Amino acid sequence: xxxxxxxxxxxxxxxxxxxxxxxxxxxxxxxxxxxxxxxxxxxxxxxxxxxxxxxxxxxxxxxxxxxxxxxxxxxxxxxxxxxxxxxxxxxxxxxxxxxxxxxxxxxxxxxxxxxxxxxxxxxxxxxxxxxxxxxxxxxxxxxxxxxxxxxxxxxxxxxxxxxxxxxxxxxxxxxxxxxxxxxxxxxxxxxxxxxxxxxxxxxxxxxxxxxxxxxxxxxxxxxxxxxxxxxxxxxxxxxxxxxxxxxxxxxxxxxxxxxxxxxxxxxxxxxxxxxxxxxxxxxxxxxxxxxxxxxxxxxxxxxxxxxxxxxxxxxxxxxxxxxxxxxxxxxxxxxxxxxxxxxxxxxxxxxxxxxxxxxxxxxxxxxxxxxxxxxxxxxxxxxxxxxxxxxxxxxxxxxxxxxxxxxxxxxxxxxxxxxxxxxxxxxxxxxxxxxxxxxxxxxxxxxxxxxxxxxxxxxxxxxxxxxxxxxxxxxxxxxxxxxxxxxxxxxxxxxxxxxxxxxxxxxxxxxxxxxxxxxxxxxxxxxxxxxxxxxxxxxxxxxxxxxxxxxxxxxxxxxxxxxxxxxxxxxxxxxxxxxxxxxxxx
Numbered sequence: 065x066x067x068x069x070x071x072x073x074x075x076x077x078x079x080x081x082x083x084x085x086x087x088x089x090x091x092x093x094x095x096x097x098x099x100x101x102x103x104x105x106x107x108x109x110x111x112x113x114x115x116x117x118x119x120x121x122x123x124x125x126x127x128x129x130x131x132x133x134x135x136x137x138x139x140x141x142x143x144x145x146x147x148x149x150x151x152x153x154x155x156x157x158x159x160x161x162x163x164x165x166x167x168x169x170x171x172x173x174x175x176x177x178x179x180x181x182x183x184x185x186x187x188x189x190x191x192x193x194x195x196x197x198x199x200x201x202x203x204x205x206x207x208x209x210x211x212x213x214x215x216x217x218x219x220x221x222x223x224x225x226x227x228x229x230x231x232x233x234x235x236x237x238x239x240x241x242x243x244x245x246x247x248x249x250x251x252x253x254x255x256x257x258x259x260x261x262x263x264x265x266x267x268x269x270x271x272x273x274x275x276x277x278x279x280x281x282x283x284x285x286x287x288x289x290x291x292x293x294x295x296x297x298x299x300x301x302x303x304x305x306x307x308x309x310x311x312x313x314x315x316x317x318x319x320x321x322x323x324x325x326x327x328x329x330x331x332x333x334x335x336x337x338x339x340x341x342x343x344x345x346x347x348x349x350x351x352x353x354x355x356x357x358x359x360x361x362x363x364x365x366x367x368x369x370x371x372x373x374x375x376x377x378x379x380x381x382x383x384x385x386x387x388x389x390x391x392x393x394x395x396x397x398x399x400x401x402x403x404x405x406x407x408x409x410x411x412x413x414x415x416x417x418x419x420x421x422x423x424x425x426x427x428x429x430x431x432x433x434x435x436x437x438x439x440x441x442x443x444x445x446x447x448x449x450x451x452x453x454x455x456x457x458x459x460x461x462x463x464x465x466x467x468x469x470x471x472x473x474x475x476x477x478x479x480x481x482x483x484x485x486x487x488x489x490x491x492x493x494x495x496x497x498x499x500x501x502x503x504x505x506x507x508x509x510x511x512x513x514x515x516x517x518x519x520x521x522x523x524x525x526x527x528x529x530x531x532x533x534x535x536x537x538x539x540x541x542x543x544x545x546x547x548x549x550x551x552x553x554x555x556x557x558x559x560x561x562x563x564x565x566x567x568x569x570x571x572x573x574x575x576x577x578x579x580x581x582x583x584x585x586x587x588x589x590x591x592x593x594x595x596x597x598x599x600x601x602x603x604x605x606x607x608x609x610x611x612x613x614x615x616x617x618x619x620x621x622x623x624x625x626x627x628x629x630x631x632x633x634x635x636x637x638x639x640x641x642x643x644x645x646x647x648x649x650x
Contacts (some may be wrong), residue, residue, distance in 0.1 A: 067138075070072055070363065072402050072615065075361050079129030080108045081240055085108045085109060085167075085168070085261050085418070085449075085455075086105060086106055086107050086108055086165075086166060086168065086260070086261065087104070087105070087106045087108070087258070087259075087358055087406075087450075087451050087508065088103060088104060088105055088165050088166065088167055088222045088258060088259050088260070088336045089102075089103065089104040089221070089256070089257075089258045089262040089362050089405055089406070090102070090103045090104075090224070090229050090251055090256060090257040090290045090390075091103070091229070091256050091397050091402060092229050092230065092252060092253040092254055092255050092256065093226075093227065093228075093229075093253050093466070094253040094254040094396070095253070095254050095255055095256050095392070095393055095396055095399055095401075095628065096341045096396055096398070097396045097397065097399075098398075098399070098465075098491060099465070099467065100399065100463045100464060100465050101164055101224050101225065101227065101228065101229050101400055101463075101464045101466075101468070102224075102397075102399065102461065102462060102463050102464070103165060103222045103224050103229065103461075103556065104165075104402060104405075104406050104460065104462065105156065105165035105166075105222075105458075105460045105462070106406060106451060106452070106453070106457075106459045106460070106483055107320050107456060107457050107458050108453055108455050108456045108457070109455055109457060110433075110455045110507065111359065112457050113457060113480070113507040113508060113509035113510055113516070113518040113519075114457030114458030114459075114480035114481065114507065114517075115354070115458070115480065115502055115503060115504040115506075115507040115517075115518065116154070116458070116478060116491070116498050116499075116502035116503070116504075117155065117157050117498075117504065118152075118153065118154050118496075118497070118498050119150070119153040119154055119189070119192075119497065120147070120153075120191060120496065121150060121151055121159060122149070122150050122151055122526045123148065124146045124147065124149070124150065125146065125148075125581075126145075126146060126148045126416050127145045128145070129143035129144075129145065129146070129279055130143055130144050130145070130146045131143055132181055132182065132186055133461070134213075135624070138577075139229065139396055141277055142181050143338070144181070144190065144211075147193075147194050147535075150193035150194060150589075151192065151193050151194070151195075151196075151600065152493075152494065152495075153189065153192045153505050154476065154480060154491060154492075154493055154494075154495045154498070155195060155460060155476050155491070156192065156460070156462070156476070157192075157464075157474050157476050157493045158192045158193070158195070158493065159223065159470055159471070159474075159493055159494055160195070160197070160227045160470055160474075161225055161464040161465075161470050161473055161493055161586065162192060162195050162197065162198060162200075162201055162223075162224070162225045162472035163202060163223070163224045163225070163462045163464060163474075163476075164188045164192055164198065164221060164222065164223050164224075165188075165221070165222045165460075165462070165467055166185075166188065166193055166216060166219050166220065166221045166222065167219070167220050167259050167260055167261050168184070168216075168219055168261060169217075169218040169220055169222075169233075169261050169262050169263045169345050169351075169355070170217040170218050170233050170563075171217060171218030171220070171263060171344045171345035171506050172218075172235065172328075172344055172345070172347075173217060174237070174307050175217070175218075175235050175237060175328075175343070176215065176216065176217050176236050176237045176239075176342070177213060177214060177215055177236045177237060177238055177240070177241055177242070177291055178215050178239070179213065179214030179215065179239065179240070180209070180212070180236065180242065181212040181213050181215065182208055182209060182212050182214055182215065183214075183215050183216045183271070184214075184216040184219045184241065184411040185236075186614035187208060187209065187511070188221070189216070189222070190204065190205075190208060190240065191204040191205050191208075191223075191536070191570070193552055194553045196229075197225050197227075198224055198225040198229070198230050198310065199224045199228070199308050199309045199313075200309060201229075202223055202230060202232055202308055202316065203305045203308045203309070205221075205232070205234075205646075206305055206316075206318070209242075209243055209246075210242070210244075211242075211439075212244045213242040213243065214236045214243065214244040214337035215236065216233070216236065217235065217236070218233070218234070218235040218263060219233065219235070219342060220232075220259040220262075220263065221233070221234065221235050221540065222259070222265060223248070224462070224464055225464060225472075226419060226464040226465060226473060226474075227467035228251075228253075229250070229251045229257070230248050230249065230250050230251065231248065231251060231259065231264065231265065231584050232246060232247070232248035232339060232567055233246060233248075233263055233264070233265050233344075233387070233557035234246035234427060235249055235344045235345075240273050241554075243318075243323050244318065244365070245318045245320060245321045245325070245344070246317065246318050246321065247265055247268055247315070247317035247318070247321055247340050248315070248316050248317065249265060249268060249314065249315050249389070250314040251390050252277075252390065252392075254346045254392055255387050255390040255391060255393075256362070256363070256366060256390060256391060256392075256393050257363045257389060257390035257391075258358070258359040258363070260355045260356070260358040260359055260451070261338060261351070261354065261355040261357065262339040262341075262345065262347070262351050262352065262354075262355035262356050262461075263344060263345035264341065264356075264359070264387075264389055265340045265341060265389060266280075266339040266340065266341045266342065266386055266389070267336075267337075267338065267339055268317065268340065269313055269315050270335055270336065272378050272545070272551070273629040275371050275483060277310065279389075279390070279392075280388040280389030280390050281389040281393055285372040291437055298420075303597060304519055305456060307572075307576065311365075313485055315470075316535055318322055319337075320482055322335055322338045324627065325338070325343040325344065326505060330343040330344065331343045331453060337344045341386075346622060347381070347385070348379075349378075349379030350446075352377065352379060352450075353378075353446070353448070354375065354435070354449045355449075356376070356387055357366075357377050357410070357448070357449070358372055358408075358450065359375050359387055359414060359450065359514075360373055360376075360452045361408050361410050361415070361450070362405050362408070362411060363387070363388075363391050364393075364406055364413065365408070366391075366394060366397060366401075366467075367391050367392070367393055368394055369528055370391075372384075373387055374414065377415070378523050381525055398413075399461065399463060399551070400547070400551065402461055402630050403461055403477065403488055403547070404629050404643065405451065405454060406451060406459060406461065406483040406484075407451070407452045407484040408450055408451040408452055409451075409452055409484070410450055412428075412447060415448050415450075416430040417431070417448050417627060418532075418533075420626060420630075421626065421630040421634075422629070423532075423626070424438065424530075424625035425622075425624060425627045426530070426531045426532050426533045426534050426623070426624055427624045427626075428529055428530065428531075428532040428533075428629075429450065429484070430453075430529050430531065430532070431447040431448070437449055445606040451483070451565070452482055452483045452484035453482065454482050454525070454529065455482065456481055456482045456483060457481075457518075458476045458478065458479065458480045458481070458518075459478070459479060459480075459481070459482070459483035459486065459488075460476050460477060460479075460488075461476075461477040461488055462474075462475070462476050462477070462488070463475045463476075463477065463541065468558070469569075470494070471492060471493065471494035471569055471570060471573060472492060472494075472557065472558065472561055472569070472573060473493075474492065474494075475490045475491065475492055476490075476491045476493065477489065477490050477491075477492070477550075478490075478491050479517060479584070480502065480516075480517040480518035480521055480524050481517075481518055481521035481525060482505060482521070485521060485525035485528065485539060485589075486521045486543070487542070487543045487546035487550075487584055488494070488547060488550070489546075489577075489580050489584050490550050490554070490577070490580055491580070491581075492573040492576070492577055494570050494573055495570075495574055495577055496567070496570060496574060497574055497578075499577055499578045499580075499581035499582070500515060500578075501515065501516065501517035501520070501581045501582070501584070501585050502517055502581060502629060507519070513526045514589070515585075517581070517584070519587065520585055520588045520589065520592070521588065521590075523592050524539065524588055524591055524595070526641075527592070527596065527599075528595070531599065531602075533624055534599065534604065534621055535595055535599055536596055538590065538591065538594065539595075542587055542588070542590075545586055546583065546584055547589070549583070550580060557573075559573060561573070597613065598613065599617045603618040603619065603620055604619045604620075605617070605618050605620060606618060606619065613638070
């Protein structure tokens with residue numbers, strides 16, 4: 065690995081240390097409208113500017129040392145052994161369309177081993193460089209933490225390729241204990257899943273047994289022959305990791321995942337009763353409402369019976385204490401629907417963030433920190449935490465297509481900042497250069513730049529947030545215009561590359577991705593200038609049919625009705641206009 069790559073890894077590690085409250089949505093290939101495997105990533109955290117990182121493919125001397133800078137007290141001069149070939153990696157997808165994204169659940173903080181060499185990000189990046197399938201990536205990560213140690217807290221990791229989607233959960237063993245306890249499950253092809261800062265895997269099938277599955281719950285069944293498409297799950301332990309690549313294996317876990325929980329006093333029941341979440345990440349109202357509410361809202365978009373889990377979201381654990389790990393949607397999801405899911409603020413649910421007085425005069429779905437606050441009489445309050453949030457550094461929807469060549473089959477639909485407020489830009493997994501608006505050097509967190517996608521998006525978003533219902537229509541129009549263009553243009557891309565050589569294809573797809581990014585930046589510059597003029601001084605200038613503004617005409621839309629209705633309750637008769645007040649004023 066060359067010096068440049070090490071620097072990039074260190075820089076992104078430094079960024080991600082400051083923000084790990086992320087959301088992943090996952091779609092199996094038979095749960096999507098076009099047969100894509102899809103997953104998403106909102107990487108959320110105040111204090112860092114999002115950007116896109118690239119590690120070029122390379123051939124190496126196997127066994128040579130590769131410097132790794134972990135998150136422990138001091139990892140300078142520590143290394144892992146190199147492999148003969150490393151993949152081209154763009155963001156979180158490699159040249160084989162393998163994609164790995166994550167969310168942090170922390171869990172039992174006493175299990176963090178700060179002396180372990182590999183943090184979760186280093187682990188993901190190494191697996192992307194070294195793996196051709198999702199199964200290989202799982203094996204790679206399990207072997208790396210066992211050999212070099214793991215220094216992060218609890219992680220839920222999504223691992224996908226063009227054919228399969230997996231969820232893997234991992235937590236360390238504490239100071240002085242190398243390795244980790246973990247479990248990985250393949251998500252059924254016709255199902256959707258998600259995780260968002262809370263462990264999601266509860267019960268799972270144990271070695272040597274077959275289990276029947278329904279909505280993420282298993283029951284033991286007699287040994288039977290495996291049938292095509294039958295939902296039977298076999299599992300193996302980490303000492304047999306070489307078998308993880310066999311297609312019949314759909315669950316794999318560390319061989320001490322149960323015994324370690326017993327050793328630490330986290331679990332005392334029978335093996336069949338063991339729940340990874342309950343042992344390593346016990347729930348309470350706060351972490352369910354903050355985290356699993358996002359999963360519930362995603363499921364609710366695509367399955368009609370999800371309100372039965374509202375007691376769980378409201379902390380009534382005696383009535384319901386979990387969500388399904390995955391569900392079969394009422395109908396397959398499209399790419400555009402999944403993008404819309406990433407922009408969710410619980411609209412249309414009992415948790416809707418746009419519909420009460422906390423949304424302010426213009427239905428703002430954004431809330432300032434802190435998460436917890438108090439009234440003057442000491443009443444404790446909290447705010448909701450949706451999928452879309454202002455502190456996102458970057459957002460992506462990853463699409464993996466098995467029927468296409470890898471170089472064009474894998475697309476990361478990417479942008480910096482809040483998913484609700486940006487247009488997703490398609491970038492191909494074969495890229496040899498990152499478009500300028502997404503390059504790390506152009507996205508500095510403490511310096512505005514017109515060349516920065518992060519700052520251009522923030523410029524627009526932070527104008528729209530305070531007057532959301534008034535201004536969001538202009539942003540939606542520009543967002544749809546760009547995404548319609550990108551989506552419709554994919555057919556022409558496939559036609560254009562049909563007769564090109566691999567080198568010509570890469571050059572074409574590089575130029576196409578750069579053009580897409582530049583188009584977005586130009587449109588967002590136009591949008592920013594348009595809305596600052598249109599909404600100047602709290603009124604709305606009237607537009608002519610050609611898009612120009614009328615010289616003097618303007619409208620005064622005022623507050624949202626819900627906010628108006630709350631004013632008398634909060635202020636008494638101070639603003640009430642009636643005959644007595646009118647006579648007094650005269």
